[in-house]
Amino acid sequence: MADRYLSFTATAPGRFLTRRLGLPxxxxxxxxxxxxxSLTGSLIHLTAGRSTLGLAPVLARAGLPLHDGDGAADVPGxxxxxxxxxxxxxxxxxxxxxxxxxxxxxxxxASGRIVVLGAPLDPDDHCQAAVQQAxxxxxxxxxxxxxxxRTVNLVRLTDAQAAESTxxxxxxxxxxxxxxxxxxxxxxxxxxxxxxxxxxxxxAGRTALVTGGxxxxxxxxxxxxxxxxxxxxxxxxxxxxxxxxxxxERLGGTALALDITAADxxxxxxxxxxxxxxxxxxxxxxxRDRRLVNMPAERWSSVLDVNLASVLRTTxxxxxxxxxxxxxxxxxxxSIAGLAGNAGQTxxxxxxxxxxxxxxxxxxxxxxEHGVTVNAVAPGFIETRMTAAVPLFIREAGRRMxxxxxxxxxxxxxxxxxxxxxxxxxxxxxxxxxxxxxxxxGA
Numbered sequence: 001m002a003d004r005y006l007s008f009t010a011t012a013p014g015r016f017l018t019r020r021l022g023l024p025x026x027x028x029x030x031x032x033x034x035x036x037x038s039l040t041g042s043l044i045h046l047t048a049g050r051s052t053l054g055l056a057p058v059l060a061r062a063g064l065p066l067h068d069g070d071g072a073a074d075v076p077g078x079x080x081x082x083x084x085x086x087x088x089x090x091x092x093x094x095x096x097x098x099x100x101x102x103x104x105x106x107x108x109x110a111s112g113r114i115v116v117l118g119a120p121l122d123p124d125d126h127c128q129a130a131v132q133q134a135x136x137x138x139x140x141x142x143x144x145x146x147x148x149x150r151t152v153n154l155v156r157l158t159d160a161q162a163a164e165s166t167x168x169x170x171x172x173x174x175x176x177x178x179x180x181x182x183x184x185x186x187x188x189x190x191x192x193x194x195x196x197x198x199x200x201x202x203x204a205g206r207t208a209l210v211t212g213g214x215x216x217x218x219x220x221x222x223x224x225x226x227x228x229x230x231x232x233x234x235x236x237x238x239x240x241x242x243x244x245x246x247x248x249e250r251l252g253g254t255a256l257a258l259d260i261t262a263a264d265x266x267x268x269x270x271x272x273x274x275x276x277x278x279x280x281x282x283x284x285x286x287x288r289d290r291r292l293v294n295m296p297a298e299r300w301s302s303v304l305d306v307n308l309a310s311v312l313r314t315t316x317x318x319x320x321x322x323x324x325x326x327x328x329x330x331x332x333x334x335s336i337a338g339l340a341g342n343a344g345q346t347x348x349x350x351x352x353x354x355x356x357x358x359x360x361x362x363x364x365x366x367x368x369e370h371g372v373t374v375n376a377v378a379p380g381f382i383e384t385r386m387t388a389a390v391p392l393f394i395r396e397a398g399r400r401m402x403x404x405x406x407x408x409x410x411x412x413x414x415x416x417x418x419x420x421x422x423x424x425x426x427x428x429x430x431x432x433x434x435x436x437x438x439x440x441x442g443a
Contacts (some may be wrong), residue, residue, distance in 0.1 A: 001388040003399060006406050024405035027149035030111035031411065032173040039173060040064045041079030041109050045069065048096035049087030053117070059159045060173045069100070070097070079103065080113040080171050085135060086157070088118075089128040097138065105142070108236070111149040114127035114142065115170050118156045120184070132156075136182050143180040143438045144403045151404075151438075159187040162427035164195070169419040177412035179403055180438030186427040193327055193373075194427020202422050204229030209269065210237045211260050212284030216384045220410035221281055224418045226251035228316035230279065233242050233272070235260065261308045262282050266317025276325045279421040280318060282311045282332040284349075289344045300347045307351035312358065319370055326371030329421040332359060333413075334378040334432055340441040352378070356432045363430030373429040375420045379438025383407045402437035 006026050008014040018025050030039070043282040045056065059082060060066050067075050073222040081104055086092055101114070108114060116139050121129040135154055143152035153170055157163045163185040169175050170183075196202040208225045212218040213234035219411035226232045235243040248255040256272055258265060285307045287389035311332055318324055337345050338352025355376055363374040381387060381398035387407065390398065399407040416435050419425060 001383065003397070003406060005396065024400045025147070026400075026405035027110055027147070029149045029176040029404065030173050031176045031407070031409070032415065034175065038372060039078055039079035039109075039113065039171065040285045041065075041112070042075050042255045043069050043086070043102060043171065044075055044078045044081045045406070046081065046083045046098050046100040046104075048083060048085045049086045049089060049093040049294075051084045051087040053084055053086055053157075053160045055082070055084055055117070055160045057162050058167060061164065062168055064171065075107075077107060077109045078112065078144070079109050080115070081108060082115045082117065082167070082171070084117045086117050088131050088135070089125070091127075091131060094131045094134060097135070101142075105146065107149055107257075108146070111173070111176065113171050113175070114146065114150065114152040115167065116152070118154055120158065120414040136277075139182070140438070149176070149404060150386055151175065153179060154182045155185060156182065157185040157187075159185070159427070160376040162187055163193070165419065165422045166428060168199070169415075169422075174415040174419065176406040177404065177414075177435055177437050178416060178433065181433055183428065183431055183433060186429060192214070193423060194426050196422075198229075201229035202424070203418075205272065206230045206279065206423070207275065208279035208281060208421065209232065209233045209235060209256075209273070210281040210283055211339075213281075214240040214247055216386070217379065217382060217413050218281075218408045219247050220281040220414040221283055221417050222247055222251060224411065224414035225279065225281070225421065226253060228317055228418055230421075230426045235269070238282070260314065261305050263313070265310065269314065270318060270323045273323055273337060275401045277318065277323050277327055277328065279329045279331070280315070280324060281417060281421070282315070282355075283441065284310070285333060286377070287345070287348050289348065291344050291350055295347065295408075304351050304354075305345040307348065308354040311355065315358075315362070315439035319366060319372065322370075324372050327423065327426065328370070328372040329425070330362075330372060330374045331417050331420045332374075334359075334376040335440050336378055336380045336436050336441055339378055339432070339434070340439070342441075359432055360430050367429055372427055373420075375428060375430065377413055377416050377420070377430045378434045378436070379408065379413050380434065380439040380441075381407045382413060382435075383409055401441065402439045404424075404437035406437065408435060408437055 208230040214236035244255040334355040335352035
């Protein structure tokens with residue numbers, strides 16, 4: 001369903017009225033397209049504290065003209081700013097964060113990007129840990145100030161090269177609905193993790209399975225992965241087989257009609273993929289909303305079975321059988337309902353919080369034992385057929401209650417999933433990344 005309020009605020013009367021009434025003024029977001037694959041403008045590289053990252057070569061490959069600190073304030077309308085604050089270790093150095101960004105924030109172009117780089121918290125240095133933790137509050141607060149479709153994110157890293165796929169994603173139109181996030185990037189990627197021969201087709205020669213891929217977010221994910229070169233297997237329930245086949249045929253992939261809650265679902269998937277799998281995307285999910293006092297046991301169990309138990313069973317089976325090849329990626333779908341809670345969704349919130357727990361616990365073991373990374377996306381309010389059926393005022397609240405003052409699109413979840421499935425994203429592991437426009441619900 002079209003966001004008429006967003007369209008209205010783009011008109012002169014809409015801008016005047018919403019400004020006078022103090023109403024949200026969302027900006028149309030710049031998203032990736034073949035015609036506009038990158039941001040327009042320069043990239044400013046700033047530093048606070050003493051850094052030894054050697055970031056410049058990586059930023060130079062991001063596709064934007066690069067300017068270092070001197071004269072940054074004179075660069076007109078930069079598309080992006082990267083502040084390296086990995087060397088900030090005390091409060092005095094933290095003041096350099098303000099000094100670096102204060103002169104340039106206002107000039108960042110609409111739909112621009114601000115990325116702050118931080119270091120992991122040092123358990124042996126409480127001063128360093130305090131000021132590095134302070135960067136999270138800074139980034140999340142700045143994200144709620146900048147407006148005009150701009151985003152602000154924090155990346156914790158020790159190795160610039162390991163973070164290249166993450167920086168490319170955050171400095172591109174593909175991250176339009178990702179803001180206020182803290183993303184950890186390790187120094188060593190999974191076995192088989194490597195830069196692709198062609199960054200425009202990073203999944204060429206790889207196979208990806210998308211559950212719940214017949215429609216909505218799942219179909220968008222399948223399309224994005226196919227666009228990145230993957231051979232896509234579109235899995236959905238037998239009742240949606242026709243839709244799954246249409247999606248698969250359009251993308252040059254195959255369809256698999258299967259109830260993911262079946263006890264033998266993992267074995268049947270393994271049998272269908274004798275050549276192995278490079279990306280397992282757990283997208284299938286259902287809602288059966290009702291307040292707990294009015295929720296029958298069937299509504300509880302059906303949601304937990306589809307959204308959580310099936311993910312646990314199939315993941316364990318496919319890892320045990322070696323179906324996921326070294327360098328493989330598992331990306332599951334959580335939700336801000338699982339991170340912040342939502343009235344009427346105790347079953348759904350429990351299932352999606354369970355996904356976050358799975359990711360954080362399984363990730364180190366899957367990497368060490370199988371060479372596979374495990375991450376999750378956590379969508380906020382995404383414009384789908386399901387949200388279109390939500391009553392008007394609740395729908396409008398969902399759209400406006402984030403820093404970008406609008407709902408996201410299925411492609412926003414798909415782009416984030418594709419980044420996590422990227423062959424060069426092996427250093428990103430155990431992360432739960434919200435795709436919510438920095439929702440005002442929860443952290």
